[in-house]
Amino acid sequence: MITREAVEEKLKEVMYPGFTKSIVDFGFVKDIDVSDDHVYVEVDISSSAPEVEQQLRDDITAKLQLLGAQKIDVVITKPKMPRESSSKGKNIAPQIKNFVMVSSGKGGVGKSTTTTNLAIALAMQGKKVGLLDADIYGPNIPRMMGLEGQQPEVIGNKVKPMLSHGVEVMSMGSLMEEGQSLIWRGAMIMKAIQQLLQDILWSDLDVLVIDMPPGTGDAQLSLAQSVPVTAGVCVTTPQKVALDDTTRSLDMFEKLHIPIAGIVENMSGFICPDSGTEYDIFGKGTTAPLAEKFHTQVLSEIPIEPAVREGGDTGKPVVFHQPETETAKRYQQAATKLWHEIERINEEGGVDNEAIQPTTPPGVSACSTGGSTGGTENSSGGGSCGCS
Numbered sequence: 001m002i003t004r005e006a007v008e009e010k011l012k013e014v015m016y017p018g019f020t021k022s023i024v025d026f027g028f029v030k031d032i033d034v035s036d037d038h039v040y041v042e043v044d045i046s047s048s049a050p051e052v053e054q055q056l057r058d059d060i061t062a063k064l065q066l067l068g069a070q071k072i073d074v075v076i077t078k079p080k081m082p083r084e085s086s087s088k089g090k091n092i093a094p095q096i097k098n099f100v101m102v103s104s105g106k107g108g109v110g111k112s113t114t115t116t117n118l119a120i121a122l123a124m125q126g127k128k129v130g131l132l133d134a135d136i137y138g139p140n141i142p143r144m145m146g147l148e149g150q151q152p153e154v155i156g157n158k159v160k161p162m163l164s165h166g167v168e169v170m171s172m173g174s175l176m177e178e179g180q181s182l183i184w185r186g187a188m189i190m191k192a193i194q195q196l197l198q199d200i201l202w203s204d205l206d207v208l209v210i211d212m213p214p215g216t217g218d219a220q221l222s223l224a225q226s227v228p229v230t231a232g233v234c235v236t237t238p239q240k241v242a243l244d245d246t247t248r249s250l251d252m253f254e255k256l257h258i259p260i261a262g263i264v265e266n267m268s269g270f271i272c273p274d275s276g277t278e279y280d281i282f283g284k285g286t287t288a289p290l291a292e293k294f295h296t297q298v299l300s301e302i303p304i305e306p307a308v309r310e311g312g313d314t315g316k317p318v319v320f321h322q323p324e325t326e327t328a329k330r331y332q333q334a335a336t337k338l339w340h341e342i343e344r345i346n347e348e349g350g351v352d353n354e355a356i357q358p359t360t361p362p363g364v365s366a367c368s369t370g371g372s373t374g375g376t377e378n379s380s381g382g383g384s385c386g387c388s
Ligand SMILES: Nc1ncnc2c1ncn2[C@@H]1O[C@H](COP(=O)(O)OP(=O)(O)OP(=O)(O)O)[C@@H](O)[C@H]1O
Pocket: 104, 106, 107, 108, 109, 110, 111, 112, 113, 114, 135, 138, 140, 213, 214, 266, 267, 302, 303, 304, 305, 306, 307, 308, 309, 310, 312, 313, 327
C-alpha cells in the first residue's frame, strides 16, 4: 500500500529545474492525497515557464510510478507569464525585457549585497534573471555569488554568462585577472559597459539586475544610454550623512529619466544572533521622508545580520541559503515590490532613453573627460580619455 509519507519521500528526490533543491524543500508541494494506488499531488511553483512545468510533471510521474502508483494526477499551479517590456529607444541588448540599475550615493553601503540577494530572490520567484556586475572598479559579485576563480566560457568572440543560484552572471572581475586593477577613462567605461551588454550571450531574460559602481558617473550614464533602464533602485544606510549622497543618486535617476522603483534602507537596525533582539545602530526609518520627496517608496529595511556578511564572503547568499532569516524574508518582499513596480512601469508605457542620447556630432566623443586622442589603460596624464 502506498502511504502519504512514501509519496513525500519520493518527491524529495524531485529537484526544482535549475536548482539542487527539491520541490519539497522549496515548500512547493501543497497537497498530497493517496487512495489505494491513486496518487494526487498538487504543486505550486514560482516559474511561469512551460518547460519547467513539463519537466516537473515528467519527473514527479516517473518517481511515483516507482512506488507502484497506477493513477497519478499532478496538478501544477504557476504564476501568469510576465508581461513584455514596452520600453523604447536605444537598446543594445534587446533580448532582455527589463533592466534594473542598482545605485548608491557612496561606497560600502551594501549595494552588491543587495543586488545579489534581489537577483536571486527574483529568480526564486520564477523570473528569468541576469546579474551584471558593472562595478568595473571593484567587482565583488563573483565572490558573493560563489563564482570566484571560475572562468567564463568563450564562444567565438562572445562570452557565456556563468550560472549561479538560478541566475546568469557576468562580471568584469571574471574577465580580468584576480586582484588586477584597471584605470578607467571615460570612453573605456562606455566601451566596457557596452561589451558587458552586447558581447555577453545573455538569454531572453525577464530582467537584468545591474550592480553599479558607487556614485553618479560615466558608468551610470553609459548604461542609461545603451539600454532603456526600466527602474532604478537606490541602496543607502540610514545615517543622515549617507542620505545626502542618496539624494544625489536619486536626482541622477531623474536626470537620466529612469523611474525610481524604490530605496533599500540597508543596515537598518541590528538583529543580535544570540537573542534575536533588534538594536538601532545607524538609525532606522530615516529614508522614508526621502522616498516621499522623490515620489517613491522604501522597498525594504534590511537589518544588519551577521548571516548577510557571511553569505557574501562565502558565496552563499542569505536569501537562498538561509531563507528562514529575517533579512532573507525582507529581500524576498523587496523583490516582489520591485517586480510590481516593473510591471506598473511597463503598463504605463515603459521607458524611453532617446532624450539622453549623446548630442555630439558623429565622430566626436561625448565622454566626460573631453579628450579625443588615443590612450591606453595605463597611460596617465594628458587629460585625454582614449576616445575617438
Ligand atoms: N544587512 C547587512 N548585514 C550585515 N552585513 C552586511 C549587510 N549589508 C552589507 N553587509 C556587508 O557589508 C560589506 C559591504 O557591502 P557591499 O560590498 O555589498 O557594499 P557595496 O555598496 O557594494 O560596496 P562598494 O561600494 O565597495 O561596491 C560587505 O562585507 C557585506 O557583506
